[in-house]
Amino acid sequence: MNHRTTALHDLGVAELAQALRTRQVSAVETAQHFLQRARTQQSLGAFLSLNEDATLAQARAADALLASGNAPALAGVPIAHKDVLVTRDFPTTAASRMLQGYQSPFDATVVARLAQAGCVTLGKLSCDEFAMGGSNESAHVPPVGGTAPQPVRNPWDPARIPGGSSGGSACAVAARLTPAATGTDTGGSIRQPAAFCGITGIKPTYGRASRYGLIAYASSLDQAGVMAHSAEDCALLLSHLCGPDPERDSTSLDVPAEDFSRALDASIEGLRIGIPAEFFGEGLADDVRAAVDAALRQYEQLGARLVPIALPRTQLAVPVYYILSPAEASSNLSRFDGVRYGYRAPAFTDLLDMYKKTRAQGFGDEVKRRIMIGTYVLSEGYYDAYYLQAQKIRRMIADDFQAAFEHCDLIAGPVAPTVAWEIGGKTDPVANYLADIYTLPASLAGLPGMSVPAGQGAGGMPVGLQLIANYFQEGRLLGAAHRLQQVTDFHLQRPAGI
Numbered sequence: 001m002n003h004r005t006t007a008l009h010d011l012g013v014a015e016l017a018q019a020l021r022t023r024q025v026s027a028v029e030t031a032q033h034f035l036q037r038a039r040t041q042q043s044l045g046a047f048l049s050l051n052e053d054a055t056l057a058q059a060r061a062a063d064a065l066l067a068s069g070n071a072p073a074l075a076g077v078p079i080a081h082k083d084v085l086v087t088r089d090f091p092t093t094a095a096s097r098m099l100q101g102y103q104s105p106f107d108a109t110v111v112a113r114l115a116q117a118g119c120v121t122l123g124k125l126s127c128d129e130f131a132m133g134g135s136n137e138s139a140h141v142p143p144v145g146g147t148a149p150q151p152v153r154n155p156w157d158p159a160r161i162p163g164g165s166s167g168g169s170a171c172a173v174a175a176r177l178t179p180a181a182t183g184t185d186t187g188g189s190i191r192q193p194a195a196f197c198g199i200t201g202i203k204p205t206y207g208r209a210s211r212y213g214l215i216a217y218a219s220s221l222d223q224a225g226v227m228a229h230s231a232e233d234c235a236l237l238l239s240h241l242c243g244p245d246p247e248r249d250s251t252s253l254d255v256p257a258e259d260f261s262r263a264l265d266a267s268i269e270g271l272r273i274g275i276p277a278e279f280f281g282e283g284l285a286d287d288v289r290a291a292v293d294a295a296l297r298q299y300e301q302l303g304a305r306l307v308p309i310a311l312p313r314t315q316l317a318v319p320v321y322y323i324l325s326p327a328e329a330s331s332n333l334s335r336f337d338g339v340r341y342g343y344r345a346p347a348f349t350d351l352l353d354m355y356k357k358t359r360a361q362g363f364g365d366e367v368k369r370r371i372m373i374g375t376y377v378l379s380e381g382y383y384d385a386y387y388l389q390a391q392k393i394r395r396m397i398a399d400d401f402q403a404a405f406e407h408c409d410l411i412a413g414p415v416a417p418t419v420a421w422e423i424g425g426k427t428d429p430v431a432n433y434l435a436d437i438y439t440l441p442a443s444l445a446g447l448p449g450m451s452v453p454a455g456q457g458a459g460g461m462p463v464g465l466q467l468i469a470n471y472f473q474e475g476r477l478l479g480a481a482h483r484l485q486q487v488t489d490f491h492l493q494r495p496a497g498i
């Protein structure tokens, strides 16, 4: 690939790494190019912070390594991080007033691992406040170039949401402001925005990537992953992101890092793809159904076999998730008390009043709603009725997947019931929660899941195909996605004007 004839921002991670390694382009030149693009696309609201000096210092270090001939695999490849992953060189806000201006003294493990692999950090990306949401309309700090908080816009149609909570990540990759981004997925926040913005995203098995330095929303579900244009690019990044972190995250699993690129070319001849009837019922929009069906036909032509399966508790995933995740959130967010981190109300009468005012002013409405729901379901008298019941059903949902995997190697379906909706178009919280129906089951089971571009629906908006695999079978997911991307070009299509 000759970058002189192809713009740098048109290159994926693999191509950029190659161009950097062969010195067709320097890391500094690459970083400057993407920083410049970020500045010209500020109206999208994707970035919450940039630090040009820090980025260029990292790029110069990458160039020095590249010159030495002893550079790590991704030396000089730009990446941007969701603003719930703490970073030493950039502020971290979780898009909350509560953390506005907060500067972490250390890097999250996944940030540090990607830096060790040579990646250069461009900046931090917007998200729903504390990763609670699916539309990226609830960022409460202003984006770069803005003076007031704003929703992130979808590059395919700026009147629409990019999805969430990793909406800034999906927007930035789709708009070619970065070749790749990290995201986090608690109930779908990598897969759904990837689907809405026409990019590829993967959430690994719970525990495969360290949560150290990931600002906690619901710890038993939170998982970091990557978003990029192709499965090939995701595989490269994920190989560095994953791996045990026993000293810093006790829930990180003792499963060694793996070179996922080696799984890309596995044959899918005879692969059994499970099709859960529950993912194709009422509520699935016709345009999404048509695109997903077409992708499934494509798999059949490639030699895979479609197998009907059942995930009978799919409907219950929504109430279960919206009991358990607020319960964990209410506990995790108790640390934001005006004493230890970030914001403190400027005027108060006594300690209790300081807590109350700080939290009333520091948190936005959706976060407060979840803290209240979570506190309620954990309170005496309701704990058994809600929290414990939800825990039991969570276990059954995980068991349903194991029963399904007796009959198939992968599960496929839509990521979301519709394409991205208009900003301001879904104000009822429950309507937002219901739209998570297809991503929540895999999250509750801790399974790896992926979103793969599968064409366009109404209004030319992207549609994502969801692939779910059994524990630790990220390679199988990436291989199946890669195979589809060898015969389709949905992942290469771009929004008008980008």
Ligand code: GLN
Residues within 6 Å of the ligand: 131, 132, 133, 134, 164, 165, 184, 185, 186, 187, 188, 189, 190, 217, 325, 436
């Ligand atoms: N949309 C879901 C929620 O609002 C998922 C969020 C996430 O995965 N972080 O909780």
